[in-house]
Amino acid sequence: MLKKIWIGVIISGLILANVSVSRGQQQQVVRTNRQAASSCEPIAKVISGDIRYQPLTKLCSEDRVSAANGGKVKILCYPRGKIMDIPSDVVGKQCFPLAANEGRGCNVLQGRKCRIFKGPDEENKPSKITPYGVVINNSRPILSWTKTKGATDYIVRVKGNGGINWQVEVKGESLPYPQEQLALKPGQTYTIDIVAMRGDEVIDGSSALLLLVSTERLQQVEQTINILENLQQSPDELAIDMDAVYEAQNLVNESITVLNARAKAGSTNPTIYRLLGDRYLIAHFPEKANEAYLQAKKLAQETNNTVELSTLETRLKITAGKKS
Numbered sequence: 116m117l118k119k120i121w122i123g124v125i126i127s128g129l130i131l132a133n134v135s136v137s138r139g140q141q142q143q144v145v146r147t148n149r150q151a152a153s154s155c156e157p158i159a160k161v162i163s164g165d166i167r168y169q170p171l172t173k174l175c176s177e178d179r180v181s182a183a184n185g186g187k188v189k190i191l192c193y194p195r196g197k198i199m200d201i202p203s204d205v206v207g208k209q210c211f212p213l214a215a216n217e218g219r220g221c222n223v224l225q226g227r228k229c230r231i232f233k234g235p236d237e238e239n240k241p242s243k244i245t246p247y248g249v250v251i252n253n254s255r256p257i258l259s260w261t262k263t264k265g266a267t268d269y270i271v272r273v274k275g276n277g278g279i280n281w282q283v284e285v286k287g288e289s290l291p292y293p294q295e296q297l298a299l300k301p302g303q304t305y306t307i308d309i310v311a312m313r314g315d316e317v318i319d320g321s322s323a324l325l326l327l328v329s330t331e332r333l334q335q336v337e338q339t340i341n342i343l344e345n346l347q348q349s350p351d352e353l354a355i356d357m358d359a360v361y362e363a364q365n366l367v368n369e370s371i372t373v374l375n376a377r378a379k380a381g382s383t384n385p386t387i388y389r390l391l392g393d394r395y396l397i398a399h400f401p402e403k404a405n406e407a408y409l410q411a412k413k414l415a416q417e418t419n420n421t422v423e424l425s426t427l428e429t430r431l432k433i434t435a436g437k438k439s
Contacts (some may be wrong), residue, residue: 156422159210159355162189162198162346170349176207191343191356196363198339211365239264240319241288241309246417250326250368252333254299255292256368263311264319270312275305284309301330308388328364334392351377351384358390370394378407385414385423392430405434 145414155175161168165188166181168174180203187200201209241260244367246253258271271290272282275286277300283293291296299305303326310320328336343356361369374391375383392407410431415423 155291158194159190159192159206162191164188164200171346171352174206174300176205176210178206179204179259180206185328191359193359194363195334196339196360198342226319238319240321241266241269241311242321243307243309243323244366244400247371247394247400248365249324250328250335250365251368252328252366254301254327255294256299256325257289257291258307260291260309260321265313266311266318267314268309268312270308272308272310273305274308276300276303279305299325299327301327301333303327312361328366332364334368336360350380351382351387354382355384355386358394362394367394367397371398380408383414383417385418385420387411389423389427389430390415392434396433401434405431408434 156362157173158176159174161170161172161174161180164182166170166183168180174180174190180190180201182203183187187202189200190206190210191197191200193197194210194212199210241263243258243260245259246325246414247255257420260269263269267286268290269285270282271285273296274280277297279297279299279391281293281296305325305327307323307325308320309323311397339360340357343353343360346353348356354373357373358370361367371391372392374387376393377387378391382388388407388411392404392411395401395404395407408427411423412427412431414420417428
């Protein structure tokens with residue numbers, strides 16, 4: 116029988132962080148009209164329609180695309196996480212970052228004033244782990260949280276619009292969304308309360324927010340991912356492109372899933388690990404972020420990737436600050 120607990124009294128305050136991490140995709144760019152590769156900060160990738168650049172060529176902001184017969188060039192714009200048809204022009208004039216009023220919020224890696232909370236490992240409370248971040252695309256997510264020392268069980272409560280209001284008692288630290296409960300509704304925000312118990316005694320609790328992405332935005336993301344999956348490129352490059360799409364919509368959980376899969380597959384691309392660290396940092400897991408950054412640094416050193424090494428120096432200073 117569920118313990119009779121008014122969780123709203125137990126938990127004070129909600130933690131909501133909607134941090135976007137800059138699109139620092141710093142890799143070597145190989146242009147078809149140059150024999151040597153040059154390093155830059157790519158902001159786009161050619162998909163089709165350019166008379167000089169081959170498909171999949173990465174472009175810097177100062178590069179100019181040239182469409183045939185006054186047409187358009189199709190590109191993947193990394194900062195916006197979307198596929199765009201642009202006229203012959205300098206890429207940076209057409210492909211630029213989303214503004215804060217377009218739903219991106221603060222960005223700690225671009226120097227904006229953001230509050231990065233301590234990682235859940237630093238406190239003895241049942242802090243949410245998955246889904247990572249706030250915005251999700253799964254109406255029945257698997258919930259998981261950090262273990263609380265001394266806890267015998269946990270009370271999990273989910274509440275929000277659309278008649279969602281339930282709570283269950285759980286023995287472990289994870290809970291597949293109950294099939295007997297109403298699914299979360301697109302475009303709606305929900306509160307996830309988790310309370311650690313020792314018998315009938317409350318140890319500690321925490322709250323987190325989840326926002327299920329709207330149906331329209333989800334369809335846009337799926338359409339873009341579909342196009343990217345049909346391009347002839349390596350698994351690492353596909354993962355990097357997919358991360359750009361998810362990051363633009365604040366779908367941190369999806370980014371981590373895709374990037375972590377490449378890491379587990381043994382990727383030797385330092386960008387995969389650096390981006391994975393960025394996403395863990397947004398999700399408030401500085402220890403995991405630091406681990407990913409260190410692996411990225413090791414791989415970048417092995418290939419003398421000076422562009423990634425420069426970026427990682429800044430990232431590691433950030434995670435060092437979170438641990439101190």
